[in-house]
Amino acid sequence: MTPTAHSLPDLPPPPRWLLLALWCMVATLLPAQGPGWDIPHRGAIVFDRTTQEFTFQGPPSRLRPEWVVEDGKSPEAQRWRYFACPRAAVPAGFENVPFDDSGWAFGAGEFGPDVGKAANQNSPWATEALALRTRLVLAKKPKALWFQVQHDDGLRLWLNGKLLVADDGYGRDRSYVVTGAALDAWVAGDNVLAALCTNVGGAQYFDLRLASFASLPPGVKTADDLQRVLREDKELGDRVRADLIGGFRPPPLLLQGELDAKQQYVRIPPGDLRDLGWWLAVDLRCGVLGGAVTADASRLFRLGDIVVKGKASAVDAEGWQRLDLTLKSPADLQPRGESKRFLDRHVRPFVAYGIDGTLEVRRRLDVRDGKVRVVEFSTTLLAAIVRGKDGKEVAATLRQRESWRLREVRENQDAAFRAMVAAALQRGTARLREQLKDLGGNELQAQAGDAGDSYHTGRLAIGLLALVKGGVPVSDDVVQRGYAELRKRTLIDTYSLANAIMAIEALYTPSGESGDLRNGTIQRAHKREPSPQDKALLQQWAAQLLDNIDTRVDPQYLLRFNYTRGGRFDNSVNQYGLLGLYSAHLCGVDIPANTWEAAANHLLTAQSGFGDKLDLTLVDYRTLAARLADPEAPFTQSKSSNRALGWSYEEPKRDGEWTPTWGSMTCAGITGLTICQAGLLDNPDLKRGRLLGNIVRARDDGFAWLAQWMTARCNPGAIERQQHWIYYYLYGLERAALLSGVALIQDRDWYFEGAMVLVLAQQDDGHWPAELLWDLGIERNAMAILFLKQSTAPVVTGR
Secondary structure, eight states, rough: OOOTTTBBBOOOOOOOOHHHHHHHHHHHHHHHHHOOOOOOOOOOOHHHHEEEEEEEEEEESOOOEEEEEEOOOOOTTOOOEEEEEEEGOOOOTSSSSSOOTTEEEESSSSSEBBBBBBBOOOOOOOEEEEEEEEEEEEESSEEEEEEEEESOOOEEEETTTEEEEEEEEOOOEEEEEEEGGGGGGGEEEEEEEEEEOOSSSSOEEEHHHHHHESSSOOOOOSHHHHHHHHHHHHHHHHHHHHHOSSOOOOOOOEGGGGGGGTTSSBOOOOGGGGGHHHHTOOOOOTTTTOEEEEEEEEEEEEEEEEEEEEEOOOTTTTEEEEEEEEEEEOOOOOOOOOOOHHHHHHHHGGGEEEEEEEEEEEEEEEEEOOOOOOOOOEEEEEEEEETTTOOOEEEEEEEEEEOOOOOOOOSSOHHHHHHHHHHHHHHHHHHHHHHHTTSTTTSOOOOTSSSSSSSHHHHHHHHHHHHHHOOOOSHHHHHHHHHHHHHHHOOOOHHHHHHHHHHHTTTTTTHHHHHHHTTTOOOSSOOOOOOOHHHHHHHHHHHHHSSSSBBBTTTTOOOBOOSSSBBBOHHHHHHHHHHHHHHHHTTTTTOTHHHHHHHHHHHHHBBBBOOOEEEEEEHHHHHHHHHOOOSSOOOEEEEEEOOHHHHHHHSSEEEEEEEOBBHHHHHHHHHHHHHHHHHHHHHTTSSOHHHHHHHHHHHHHHHHHHHHHHSSSSSBSSSSGTTSHHHHHHHHHHHHHHHHEEEEETTBBBHHHHHHHHHHOOOTTTTOOSSSSSOOHHHHHHHHHHHHHHHHSSOOOOO
């Protein structure tokens, strides 16, 4: 038959040699070392991430298990014959060796009803009962068998027809140990393992992993003995895991803004151990022809420095490349631009572990117009987590296996992005509203008069602020009851007072004001007109704020805030003091003009003097809007030569040595200076031109620090804070940028980057995951909402 446009002949696939030749032609068009990423400007690439395994075990155990059945998380997952049916139809005698299962289907765990929806489910099971059989070779009679099972609901396990386990409970990571006479069913060679799992409602799943012990150490004789040793090993590993891993993990994405100037690799190593594989898998510096790979992950949280070495293969005809890498912490940390005393005081004490392991990366590259995307990759990390003076003591062993696949490419703040943020805000505010219903709960109840702080009320206040800014109507009953409770509470500390003042001010903020300030329609925020009752309350709270100062210095010259009145300060609570005072000022409360001068003096003296020189570019919202509307039109932008100088928690120096700079505190310093600048500008009779110039310079030096170190994955800067106060840092970044009307920092869209991380990290119930160290859900959720809503209005527009 003659082929037509509607009937084409079947053609054989091109031979592999032709594919290889074509690929070589493409490769010659790319730089041998380091093609750049194909990623939209200020955009992102989002991946689907599947974690097959992430386990910590304790130090080398006395036990020597041999894994003879792997579960569905493993590439070597066991293949089962299985039969799904009503409970009454379970085949009689299926657990016995002679049973004929040749008509049953083949499948691998996990079994369940959500195949295609749940990433961990591989084989369908939606009936009342699931019968399974598989064969395994046991050359020697085991001393013990150890089953790790995921089952919901009841479970029965047989070996060669002998019942070994019967449990009508259910749950994840169930552990069963079998010893003694029950193992007499073993035969040399081929053995039949059978399982029956039943479902009586609710969740439904089954998977199984099995280890055999050919010998047991002295003192371990019974199943209880073995369970105890296994439990102790796990607890030792869990302690190390708890030191390194929290609930929050950056979502699976790559942001264009976090790449280096050549768009080849992520400049700042991840603060989370789990993302080392991702960091190296998206690094394109080795090129398509492969060769030696070196990388330096410096100053990771509690791990210090990690030296990466290895080699990469050439990319094959299908686009696959393999990286075989070693990861090792040096025996001793060395200075990296810091003094030895800084290293001894501020780095070494916070490095508890090191790593010694191997990482295998298999990735597939897609070449487009001379640029590259990693469209899928898998990582296998096997490592010892070490500690001790020479890094020789093994604290735990780590196994991590993951697979990543490109899901979508995001084009900055497009309609899809805005819809995604709106949905996250809706979920988040609904969750936070539920949290604020119980005003007598542990996190919100009024504290005793001698408590020394009023943090529960501060938590209520920031929750209400987030609800109102997040779009929940003021008439909502939870909001109404919350504000009524807030107004009658006794407030003591600066954090709580400031949040309460901002929450009241939010009730009187004109609709659309933030947008008008950002686009330049108005130059200054409108004065609020609170009710007489609220005005009196704000005056009382502002007076209390102005009393919560560091009493060691003259507040007429150097004003800095403490939690309550006393001989200390920190730049975190200082930020809240200034935020509260400016909100009170907008509401017509008289704040002495020299307050802003004295507060600025403190922040100027508290800024670090240690940092690199940097050419800084800041773009405001009006300029950005004009550029987006007409990319060809000429425009001006703020360019200046600055030093990357941030702020620490307290003094910039201690005993003659610089203290560590924190991302969250640098944002707090920028925020405070901008508020002081606005307060001075609101008092034109106070002639302080030189001071205003110093404020602008110091503020821009802070932005230069952010330009160098900004990331949305952790709290950057000091090694001990990377996995702590991440949401607080992002909310601080939102305030620092928006108070000055800054849309782009060094051509990076700070809002897009932070919003992508927050939206994709949000849980299905609207909650945001906890950090590694202690925090509370109300603040977490409130700060995420306040960031996503861009809740802070500019106070300095540049006009």
